[in-house]
Amino acid sequence: MNRTALDELKQQIPLLEYLQAHGWKQARPIGFGRFLGLCPLHPDHKPSLLVDPRKNLFHCYGCRRGGDVIRFAELYHQVEFPQAVALLREWRGVAPLLHEVERFYRVQLHRHGEAVDYLHQRGIRSPELIEHMRIGYAPGRCLRGWLTQLGYSLPVLRQAGLVTAAGYDAHIHRVVFPLEGNLYGRSISPSAPPHRFLIGSKGGLYCWEQARLYPEVILVEGLFDYAILWQAGFYNVTCSLGTQLNARQWRQLCDGPRTVYVAFDADPNGSGQQAAQCLLLTLSQRGVTTRLVSLPDGHDPNSFFVQGGDAPQFQSLLEAALP
Numbered sequence: 001m002n003r004t005a006l007d008e009l010k011q012q013i014p015l016l017e018y019l020q021a022h023g024w025k026q027a028r029p030i031g032f033g034r035f036l037g038l039c040p041l042h043p044d045h046k047p048s049l050l051v052d053p054r055k056n057l058f059h060c061y062g063c064r065r066g067g068d069v070i071r072f073a074e075l076y077h078q079v080e081f082p083q084a085v086a087l088l089r090e091w092r093g094v095a096p097l098l099h100e101v102e103r104f105y106r107v108q109l110h111r112h113g114e115a116v117d118y119l120h121q122r123g124i125r126s127p128e129l130i131e132h133m134r135i136g137y138a139p140g141r142c143l144r145g146w147l148t149q150l151g152y153s154l155p156v157l158r159q160a161g162l163v164t165a166a167g168y169d170a171h172i173h174r175v176v177f178p179l180e181g182n183l184y185g186r187s188i189s190p191s192a193p194p195h196r197f198l199i200g201s202k203g204g205l206y207c208w209e210q211a212r213l214y215p216e217v218i219l220v221e222g223l224f225d226y227a228i229l230w231q232a233g234f235y236n237v238t239c240s241l242g243t244q245l246n247a248r249q250w251r252q253l254c255d256g257p258r259t260v261y262v263a264f265d266a267d268p269n270g271s272g273q274q275a276a277q278c279l280l281l282t283l284s285q286r287g288v289t290t291r292l293v294s295l296p297d298g299h300d301p302n303s304f305f306v307q308g309g310d311a312p313q314f315q316s317l318l319e320a321a322l323p
């Protein structure tokens with residue numbers, strides 16, 4: 001591998017992203033966009049690993065080691081330089097694969113009336129929204145053939161969770177939404193389990209880079225809630241993909257001063273509201289201002305709009321939300 005190819009590899013794998021994907025938790029920002037956290041390269045009890053995402057470099061004040069993402073992979077996996085490069089290239093490989101999948105499924109959406117009908121049922125009509133969320137459709141029984149034709153081997157597809165052990169497409173009759181390093185599929189047939197993710201983490205908060213710019217953020221639990229609010233002009237919305245936040249999502253939500261409006265499902269058994277209460281408590285303990293949005297009984301933000309609610313009415317719910 002020549003110098004240019006190495007530089008390209010390093011550019012394609014941001015060090016911070018690689019660290020986080022390997023479970024690294026930053027303890028605190030320390031200015032100039034840098035972070036400090038426990039060092040995974042030596043037994044560490046007080047944060048001594050400094051990461052500079054802009055320079056894509058790390059340095060540990062404890063074990064006195066530092067460098068770029070390749071150096072980190074060498075030390076972390078305890079391999080020589082060529083193996084570290086090979087591991088990083090393999091790791092990077094999943095991203096282009098998911099990109100192909102996304103492209104393929106987006107074409108399918110427009111070829112399958114049943115998928116578009118389903119989106120309409122859930123109130124989703126705007127082409128800008130479909131573009132923004134990169135919504136696609138997985139008809140089933142066609143992805144494997146397409147990717148094999150592109151040169152991806154069956155073991156690679158199985159490992160990514162795109163193809164089942166028996167060799168079938170994992171997502172069948174599902175409207176699909178690309179996530180960071182994952183793909184969420186919502187079944188359009190009532191007989192199948194509604195939600196399906198690929199193996200691996202669901203990633204951070206949905207479209208957080210956009211939502212975090214606002215001083216007030218609306219947090220919803222499902223992507224169809226996100227979609228309907230975004231379509232109605234609430235661009236300060238984000239989604240946790242379920243009522244339980246993972247460590248990365250917690251960090252994101254608490255990464256600066258803001259007010260979080262929690263608009264979880266008002267399901268009849270109260271589980272969404274219970275989860276919301278827990279969330280509010282934890283957030284306020286971490287110094288985040290919170291509001292609980294109270295939807296009419298049995299509603300989630302999606303059904304609120306589908307059954308006739310509009311943006312001004314939702315705005316009134318936000319204004320009436322209690323701490």
Ligand SMILES: [Zn+2]
Pocket residue numbers: 039040041042044048049060061062063064065
């Ligand atoms: Zn160290």
